[in-house]
Amino acid sequence: MTAEDEDRADAWFHALSDRTRRDILRRVLAGEHSVSALARSYDMSFAAVQKHVAVLERAGLLTKRRQGREALASGDVEAVRSVGAMLTDLEALWRGRISRMDELFAEQHDTSPDTRHDPTTHRTD
Amino acid sequence: MTAEDEDRADAWFHALSDRTRRDILRRVLAGEHSVSALARSYDMSFAAVQKHVAVLERAGLLTKRRQGREALASGDVEAVRSVGAMLTDLEALWRGRISRMDELFAEQHDTSPDTRHDPTTHRTD
DNA sequence: ACAACGTACAACCATTTGGTTGTACGTTGG
DNA sequence: CCAACGTACAACCAAATGGTTGTACGTTGT
Numbered sequence: 001m002t003a004e005d006e007d008r009a010d011a012w013f014h015a016l017s018d019r020t021r022r023d024i025l026r027r028v029l030a031g032e033h034s035v036s037a038l039a040r041s042y043d044m045s046f047a048a049v050q051k052h053v054a055v056l057e058r059a060g061l062l063t064k065r066r067q068g069r070e071a072l073a074s075g076d077v078e079a080v081r082s083v084g085a086m087l088t089d090l091e092a093l094w095r096g097r098i099s100r101m102d103e104l105f106a107e108q109h110d111t112s113p114d115t116r117h118d119p120t121t122h123r124t125d
Numbered sequence: 126m127t128a129e130d131e132d133r134a135d136a137w138f139h140a141l142s143d144r145t146r147r148d149i150l151r152r153v154l155a156g157e158h159s160v161s162a163l164a165r166s167y168d169m170s171f172a173a174v175q176k177h178v179a180v181l182e183r184a185g186l187l188t189k190r191r192q193g194r195e196a197l198a199s200g201d202v203e204a205v206r207s208v209g210a211m212l213t214d215l216e217a218l219w220r221g222r223i224s225r226m227d228e229l230f231a232e233q234h235d236t237s238p239d240t241r242h243d244p245t246t247h248r249t250d
Numbered sequence: 251a252c253a254a255c256g257t258a259c260a261a262c263c264a265t266t267t268g269g270t271t272g273t274a275c276g277t278t279g280g
Numbered sequence: 281c282c283a284a285c286g287t288a289c290a291a292c293c294a295a296a297t298g299g300t301t302g303t304a305c306g307t308t309g310t
Contacts, residue, residue: 006144013142018298019131022138029219036256048299050258069256069307077219080212087209094154094202143268161286173269175288194277194286 008060012083015059020044021052028062029075035064038073133185137208140184145169146177153187154200160189163198 015021020042027033027041039049053073056062060079065072140146145167152158152166164174178198181187185204190197 006147009147010142010144013138013147014297017135017138017142019135020298022131022134026215026218029215029222031222031225034256035258039256044298045300046257047259047301051298054258066257071257075215075219077216080215080219084209084212084216087205087212090151090154090200090205091202091209093151094200094205097154097156100156139267145268159286160288164286169268170270171287172271172289176268179288191287196287 009086011059012061012079012086015055015061016083018052018055020049021056024049024052024073025056025061025075025080028056028073029077029080032065032072032074034070034072036070134211136184137186137204137211140180140186141208143177143180145174146181149174149177149198150181150186150200150205153181153198154202154205157190157197157199159195159197161195 016025023041024038027038035050035053036046038053039046042049053062053064057064057073060076062073062075065074141150148166149163152163160175160178161171163178164171167174178187178189182189182198185201187198187200190199
């Protein structure tokens with residue numbers, strides 16, 4: 001099911017790649033806003049803002065709730081956390097690179113590898 | 126200078142919005158790879174992969190180092206952390222919303238606020 | 251009742267994107 | 281020396297993107 005994960009990641013990062021959408025997400029994370037209330041904040045048509053909201057909704061970064069004639073949008077912090085988790089995974093790959101560099105150093109300079117420091121607690125920055 | 130920040134964020138998220146680029150970034154975070162070595166991993170032309178590498182480079186997510194005829198690409202973990210920090214900032218906005226909800230709840234339902242639970246330890250998920 | 255409001259969506263347009271092929275140029279190994 | 285390799289970049293193309301206007305339809309306030 002890695003294919004669907006990549007689809008979700010595509011949608012997440014694409015949704016976040018537009019500054020208007022990031023601004024909308026900030027607002028709806030801070031509190032519910034109707035689509036037209038959001039639209040009033042930007043120098044573009046209502047339809048344009050509505051499309052941005054739809055992109056964020058399809059990506060799962062916000063949800064809409066119908067109340068009378070208004071559609072109230074609310075940010076989904078869990079989705080934001082999931083995006084952050086992807087980046088943490090990327091960092092982990094980098095930490096693995098450092099560990100391998102340590103191993104290489106140990107092999108080249110140390111025939112008794114037991115005396116090396118613990119690579120899992122290695123300072124990296 | 127918020128404008129440049131938004132430009133950088135646009136470049137970051139756009140670079141990450143393509144699965145081939147995310148995969149390239151994973152590889153170069155784990156260790157240096159030449160552009161042609163990367164290109165061999167994907168079912169597309171060398172030029173296409175080279176363009177993906179260029180997008181990641183312009184976004185500051187990887188750097189290239191010239192060694193002979195090869196261009197060795199390496200992931201920049203600091204940039205990845207900066208992207209993660211942006212998401213943490215988004216989360217903070219959401220936490221502010223919850224605090225405000227707690228305040229409103231206290232005002233409306235409780236004239237002696239002592240008996241309410243502690244909002245700072247409020248379970249949110 | 252009905253005008254104004256809020257939403258949704260289709261059609262259209264210019265620009266960007268992600269891919270291709272082709273060409274040029276420095277580097278390297280036999 | 282020179283053929284193969286690695287890189288860079290231009291030109292081109294189909295599809296996606298971000299914007300527009302227009303239309304339709306349910307909701308609300310007077």
